[in-house]
Amino acid sequence: MDIKKIYMDADALLEGHFKLSSGNHSRFYLQSAKVLEDPKVAKVLAETLAKEIRKNGLKVDTVCAPALGGLIAGFALAQALDVRFIFAERVDGVMSIRRGFEVSSGEKVLMCEDIITTGGSAMEAAKVVKELGGEIVGISALANRGFCKREGSDIETKPNCKLPQDIPFFALADFTFEIYAPDDCPLCKDGSEAIKPGSRGN
Numbered sequence: 001m002d003i004k005k006i007y008m009d010a011d012a013l014l015e016g017h018f019k020l021s022s023g024n025h026s027r028f029y030l031q032s033a034k035v036l037e038d039p040k041v042a043k044v045l046a047e048t049l050a051k052e053i054r055k056n057g058l059k060v061d062t063v064c065a066p067a068l069g070g071l072i073a074g075f076a077l078a079q080a081l082d083v084r085f086i087f088a089e090r091v092d093g094v095m096s097i098r099r100g101f102e103v104s105s106g107e108k109v110l111m112c113e114d115i116i117t118t119g120g121s122a123m124e125a126a127k128v129v130k131e132l133g134g135e136i137v138g139i140s141a142l143a144n145r146g147f148c149k150r151e152g153s154d155i156e157t158k159p160n161c162k163l164p165q166d167i168p169f170f171a172l173a174d175f176t177f178e179i180y181a182p183d184d185c186p187l188c189k190d191g192s193e194a195i196k197p198g199s200r201g202n
């Protein structure tokens with residue numbers, strides 16, 4: 001499956017000058033919501049990811065996604081794996097599990113994001129799951145931004161990756177493109193202004 005083509009065809013790989021949530025700048029931005037607006041595509045992507053996870057022999061009771069980014073991918077993946085789906089959300093900036101969701105002691109939880117960049121949000125949500133007694137058995141995402149090593153890829157883990165090395169990470173593809181510190185951004189030097197994706201119709 002050509003994941004990059006699917007993102008291109010859905011106009012989900014944006015080119016411009018973007019300010020990422022990490023504060024860094026980039027020429028490209030992945031807008032997974034655009035890919036997932038077609039439920040049929042979401043289903044196929046989730047089923048492909050589920051197949052990879054099953055092949056690995058991973059036993060999963062529940063998929064947990066950090067809102068908002070991971071909701072659709074997580075729900076579709078839980079459906080493909082035929083397991084329960086819960087999500088974590090930020091309340092006053094702090095990741096929490098609400099909505100009456102419970103996690104049993106020893107419950108095997110697979111975290112799911114749309115895209116893993118450094119994995120910060122996924123690990124914040126994972127911490128809450130662990131505090132409730134759950135066991136994090138894996139991390140998953142539709143796309144990997146190339147900072148963390150996923151199962152079946154040669155990409156090496158970069159120092160800013162926040163995912164633990166002893167838990168498998170599954171994703172469908174690596175999307176590696178450069179990011180720049182704001183004071184060392186060639187696009188800024190050319191005089192353009194970085195925009196926050198989502199803020200101006202992106």
Ligand code: ZN
Nearest residue numbers: 025185188194
């Ligand atoms: Zn810039």
